[in-house]
Amino acid sequence: MSAQFWQDPTNLLSAYQNACRSFDVDAAVSFFSADGQIEFAGEVHAGVAALRDAHLWDRGAQNYVAFIDLTLVEDIVYCTFVNQHELHRVLGVDEIRSPAQITIHAGQITSLRILEPEAESRQMLREKAASFLAWVRVHQPEAWQRTAVLDEVGGRTLYALAHAWKAATFEETK
Secondary structure, eight states, rough: OOHHHHSHHHHHHHHHHHHHHTTOOOHHHHTTTEEEEEETTTTEEESSSHHHHHHHHHHTTOEEEEEEEEEEEEEEEHHHHHHHOHHHHHHHHHEEEEEEEEEETTTEEEEEEOOOOOOHHHHHHHHHHHHHHHHHHOHHHHHHHHHHHHHHHHHHHHHHHHHHHHHHHHHTTT
């Protein structure tokens, strides 16, 4: 594809989204500048290694993402970041929607800033996750803490906990 194609933020974000959804970590990271960063939950993850780890977490947790409602203002794309990982699916939580800001310079993402989820998403998550959180704090507290580490093991741990909780609650209802 031509360099001009990648200068269009819509094309760039569509291709980045496709790389993320196919869990092609190398391709996803290649959309960022060498000093690119992701800010999530108030923490900044900067540089190629940190970006790689964040995308590995997504792969481990089977986190599906989308960027919708794009508005371009100079070199910043304002949008809604939509995600749903395995725990969300197991809990029956719809996609989580968060405002996001993506800065693009010279055809590469320099910053992806994901803000706090929308109120409706937060409320839905609180309601549906209560029994999981009570269970995980009693039965798997160390594993739960591990899910906060943005790397593939953290993502896989989240995936495993979702299914362990599902199996445990299924056994309790027998």
